[in-house]
Amino acid sequence: MSKLTLSPSAGVPSLLVRKSRRVVRSLLDTGVATQIAAKRASVSGRKCCRVLLLSDGIKGTSEQQFAPLRRFRQTIASELGLVFEFDSTDSISTISKEHLSGYAAVGLKLAFDTPAERAAVLAQTLFDAAREAGAKCLVFDGDDDPCVIWPEVINACDTYIKKHQFSDLKAYKRGYHGKTNLTDYAHQTFAVDFSANIIPETLPLEEDQIAKIALGWNIGLDDKIYDLSRDLSAADLCKPKTIDISCRASVAPDTWTYGMRNGAVKAMRAFEDKMRVHAPDTRVPQQEYYNEMLSSWLTLSPFGYGELCWRDFEAILCGSILVKPDMSHVATYPDIFIPGETYLPVAWDYRNLEEVCVGVLQDTELRDQIRHTARQRLLEALTAQNFVARLESTMKAAAVLNA
Missing domain, CATH: 3.40.50.2000 (Glycogen Phosphorylase B;)
Structure with missing residues (x-):
């Protein structure tokens, strides 16, 4: 095949554009942005529902699950009355009912390689305090596969939000060799052994655990894809x-x-x-x-x-x-x-x-x-209107918004 003729900047913005985007995104995380969102929710006449999201910030691709929440947070506040706030899991050790007073929901995000025991402790500690404060307990799973690796964590929460899930929920009733259905496929088809892996097997889920799984949104809404849609x-x-x-x-x-x-x-x-x-x-x-x-x-x-x-x-x-x-x-x-x-x-x-x-x-x-x-x-x-509709569906499934 002949050598490709390269466009000088196909899909790749200038350094100035990239820097300006980083500045804008950093501003979306500030307290001022939260105050503006709360004001917009109030002006819209909708009931303000504050949602606190705590993440360990370890895996960048997983963190992108929150990207559209930040990108469209003002529209979300106006249309749904949802005001998202972001914090670190480092605060869980000192969290109390008083800290979570006034929140409609509290969400947790952990990297997939968090040891199961630690993940269970963090979830239980956070969600015990959240329930005392009357808040719904959500897990945002940023993994790239449909499986659930922490039965103890899904037990602790009210709703477990996946980027994608099995279309046939019965698939959650079986176990898998390794972390996912794909590691299981690699094991069955190519004899790949995951017994010494950090996650050697994925256990079957019970009916009550499966009932907690809700569909969120996938990596198609990541900043990388959103930016490319504007740069081509x-x-x-x-x-x-x-x-x-x-x-x-x-x-x-x-x-x-x-x-x-x-x-x-x-x-x-x-x-x-x-x-x-x-x-x-x-x-x-x-x-x-x-x-x-x-x-x-x-x-x-x-x-x-x-x-x-x-x-x-x-x-x-x-x-x-x-x-x-x-x-x-x-x-x-x-x-x-x-x-x-x-x-x-x-x-x-x-x-x-x-x-x-x-x-x-x-x-x-x-x-x-x-x-x-x-x-x-x-x-x-990728538009705000469509994401708000998707978010509304997810938050209704989680009983954060009224169905």
């Missing part, structure tokens, strides 16, 4: 398609995701004599990465540590059709995984990859329809 220009999206299918997803053989990732690359390379395939095994700057997607009719996005990754949303924003292992087992929002409408599902072992790709590349009307439908739906999901 019309000229970027008109870039000629010089690649039929691309995938930059190689990992080292000793990584547990290797079987799933390598299977995708191997399947693509099997038909590189029939179409323009781009499957490099090196890392590149962000600009070149986006240029590849802008130049590709199709982008293959294999599973990794979880089912979803930024590539899913980046590809769609770049006008490339997302091709991905079948996602029918997952319920999530934004839902860009509607077969034949917003993405193209393939078998987990990629046995039908060539057939699926050839079919859509030959049907130019369907090809363009999927590209445009997926991009439009994602852009709509």
Whole structure:
């Protein structure tokens, strides 16, 4: 394949823009921002519901679960009366009923590698005080998979908010080798052993635990994706398609995701004599990465540590059709995984990859329809109006707002 012609700044803003965004986002965390939100809730005539969120701040990707709460906090206050405040889990050891007086709900976020015993202690301590204060007890799970790794934590809370969950809740009634359904798949398919892992197994959940799981929102609302939606220009999206299918997803053989990732690359390379395939095994700057997607009719996005990754949303924003292992087992929002409408599902072992790709590349009307439908739906999901609707649904499920 010929070398890509790079747009000078495709999807990558200037240093000044990046700095200004950091400043704006830092201001969204201040007490002044909280006071403004409270005032907007009051002016709107809605009952003000204060929600305190405590996080350990360890995992950046997990912390992004709160990004749209900060981004749209003023609109949220006006439309729903919800006023979010943010604090650290460091304060849990000294927290009391008095500290939490006046809050409608208290939320907890912990990194996935927090030892189970410590996670249970933090949750129980915080939620005991919250219940004394009359507040609902929420856990925000920032993990990239649908599973629940701390039965003790879900026992302690009222509602356990996931970025995505199993579409069939019966899947929570079985145990998994390793941390997730995907580690279990790697174990069953590629004989990967997780017995010495920090999370060697995931236990089945009981009915009352499953009933606490509520759907929140996924990484498609992260700052990275929101920014990209604003940074791609019309000229970027008109870039000629010089690649039929691309995938930059190689990992080292000793990584547990290797079987799933390598299977995708191997399947693509099997038909590189029939179409323009781009499957490099090196890392590149962000600009070149986006240029590849802008130049590709199709982008293959294999599973990794979880089912979803930024590539899913980046590809769609770049006008490339997302091709991905079948996602029918997952319920999530934004839902860009509607077969034949917003993405193209393939078998987990990629046995039908060539057939699926050839079919859509030959049907130019369907090809363009999927590209445009997926991009439009994602852009709509990134608006304040759509996020407020999603948040309202989640908070009603958590009984923070009246149903």
